[in-house]
Amino acid sequence: MRERISRELIGKKGFSFIAIEGDWPDAARMDHYVRHAQYPPSEWTAFARFPVWMWRNREVRDFVDWLRARNALVEAYKRVAFHGLDLYSLYNSIRSVLNYLDDIDPQTAQVARLRYGCLTPWQADPATYGHAALTGAYQTCEREVVSMLTDLMQKRGGYAEHDGERFLDAVQNARLVANAESYYRA
Incomplete structure (x- = not known):
């Protein structure tokens, strides 16, 4: 559900970043990946302290891969970012x-x-x-x-x-x- 909502907000409302209730460093790894900086999916170890239902699941992985593919079609400054908000890392x-x-x-x-x-x-x-x-x-x-x-x-x-x-x-x-x-x- 959150994946579909996020896609709609990006595609139809022009949202330019995703902010999740997850650790900044873990989300930064995803951000680097979706904006084509580094970290291929095989190296993902992000969100290890979170339960599978929260961030370490197929839905999030599919969304992140979709976001990377979408970002590949636009100039770097227009790429949608992926950030974490938690302060416990x-x-x-x-x-x-x-x-x-x-x-x-x-x-x-x-x-x-x-x-x-x-x-x-x-x-x-x-x-x-x-x-x-x-x-x-x-x-x-x-x-x-x-x-x-x-x-x-x-x-x-x-x-x-x-x-x-x-x-x-x-x-x-x-x-x-x-x-x-x-x-x-x-």
Whole structure:
């Protein structure tokens, strides 16, 4: 049903992006695929933490393949995007920021590793980080993650000029890291 509705909204109403209640990094992989950037379907590992009925199913896969085929017929700037709205992908988002910076600015990638390293002990259970930070048993990582987001934004001119789509993805992931840190600490 949602596949048919989405096709109608794109085809008849001119919608230019799909926003799902899924993780930004997972949806970004789909977005790269549907807009012909990378990630062939055989490499899809997106939405692994979601139940099959939600995103990891044939209906979504068929829709994503349809969207890729449709996007192939239009100029790049007219291609329909595919984005996720969820803010819980702390470690996938960290990995995405680091991968981007490794390619664009390795020196800043090293800084990011140090800053995000504050969260490493809590990788398996970020809620435990929140408890430890609230009880004073562990210093918060707020300053580190906000500083990383600020640094990215201050360098946006050079980064975005190199590849605006990848920069948007990196900034959104850095924002997700900051939001997730705040969420788990609250």
